[in-house]
Amino acid sequence: MFFICMLMxxxxxxxxxxxxxxxxxxxxxxxxxxLLYTFLITTIMNTFVYIFSSEKMFHYAEYTFSYDFCLKYMWLSLVVAIILPYILKVISTNVDIKLELKEKKDTKKDKAVKNVKKIKEVKKRKNNKSN
Known part of the structure; x- marks a missing residue:
């Protein structure tokens, strides 16, 4: 019964x-x-069970899934399973998420490169003056 309640x-x-x-x-x-729907429905149902249960259960055991509990759990999880695709469809059509990644510049490295360039320029000037 446990697997039927969780996976169906x-x-x-x-x-x-x-x-x-x-x-x-x-x-x-x-x-x-x-897998996504299994995770979402199980998470929602675990939240319901935790909030509305008289005994706070932190994990499921075989004795927890009595016939009465399974019937209630299945009906409520089927309602969640029917509503969830519609909610996700509305969210996916109305919400647009864009991620923009920018490369973080290493200021120490940039300063070191500039210093090396300055040193090379100074050496070139000294070589030009001595010639």
Whole structure:
């Protein structure tokens, strides 16, 4: 029951996302999306269980997943699994994230290079004056 409760809702989310996007994705994309949905749904459900549970559980054990608990957990996780693809679609269409990386200049290195150039110029001047 434990594995069914943890892994099945993500497959529902994948099916809903395929209906929303209507695109064919590669197997690796589907596996990555499945893992993402499994992580998100499990995290949300762990938060619900921790907040609303009378006994604060820090980890799941076999005795925790009684039949009644599994039914409640499955219904709530299926609701989360149905809503989550729509939320992610709205976020992905309305939020654009751009990362711009700039190379940090090493001022000590730049000063050393300038000093070397100055020394070479001074040596050239001395050589020119002596000739």
């Amino acid at each position: 809702p993500a497959s529902i989310s994948i099916l809903i996302e395929k209906r929303i996007d209507k695109t064919n994705k590669s197997t690796s994309d589907l596996i990555l999306k499945y």
